[in-house]
Amino acid sequence: MIDKINELLAEVNEMKARNAEELEALRIKYLSKKGKIPELMNDFRLVPPEMKKEIGIRINELKDLAQKRMAELREQFAVADADHSDLDLTRTAYPVQLGTRHPLTIVKNEIIDIFSRLGFTLADGPEVEDDWHVFSSMNFAEDHPARDMQDTFFVESHPDIILRTHTSSVQSRVMEVQQPPIRVICPGRVYRNEAISYRAHCFFHQVEGLYIDKNVSFTDLKQVLLLFAQEMFGNDTKIRLRPSYFPFTEPSAEMDISCNICGGKGCAFCKGTGWVEILGCGMVDPNVLELNGIDSSIYSGYAFGMGIERITNLKYQVKDLRMFSENDTRFLREFESAN
Ligand code: DAH
16 A cells, blocks of 8 residues: 555656646546545555554645645646737727716706806715704704604614705805805705605705805895806796795795796696796895804805706706616716717
8 A cells, every 4th residue: 555655656746737638637537536546545444453544644645745736737827828828919999888977967067167157166065964054053943844754864863963955054064164255056965755756856966055245135146046047048048036935044035947948938847837946045044144153244145055956857858856866877878968
């Protein structure tokens, strides 16, 4: 048995293979189930007990050596394979699929672009907010329905921490670190606890605007919004302001633009009225200025807030809000030319 082991040790030491097939043949010859080494192990039970220890050690050595040699030979081929001699450098490249910007990003960038030409800079704040920035600092009464569980997502076990329901929270974030003049727009994602359907989603996007300085008037607001509407929807666009209510503005208004689909004549989209609503706005309530550390006897301001999905729908007539978050590339590719 010892002789047999020595013989095999010599053979294994001499093992050579020129390619993967030869290597595989060696593996079968020595290490497969019916190979020479396992065969030897089978005979091990015939070894007299006093020799079992020594023979056992020798057989294991043989097996280790065989495995080591195989690994060495295999490595040799790997190095040879890696010399890339079969690379065809003249072959044309695979076509690269370019992505497209998301329609909401396209419209958001356009809104930012228009307002930055009017002197507005960007500001942002967290999506996971506290009650103070979303509601209290914005002059919401303690029992205002918007604070209700129906609308607001709360963080379990932290009733004070919520997902912001509007970007108006960034108004407060800005005012706490900056004194007027303030002229910012704040794009961002907001969350509301709504059942998802073609016209509502549990998250969507808004752009908030805030301008605070001495002698800011409603006329300034109206002028800026008219400019915005005409830049966004075309020079013929008309605007109208309807009185409304928001806790953080006084007076408050909602702004409609002449329907850009029928040109104001009346169609299914504007329900025959010729007008479509696009944003909420107003003069910043003096309470909001005071709550956020700005002297309302010196400063006044205006604010506005719009939904990016709404503006995008108007521009591109997307009928189902869910399309914006489903990542269907057939839908996204439709905006290729707008990029
Ligand atoms: N925060 C309001 C909303 O989510 C939108 C809004 C209305 C923002 C009037 C404003 C504003 O800044 O002045 O519906």
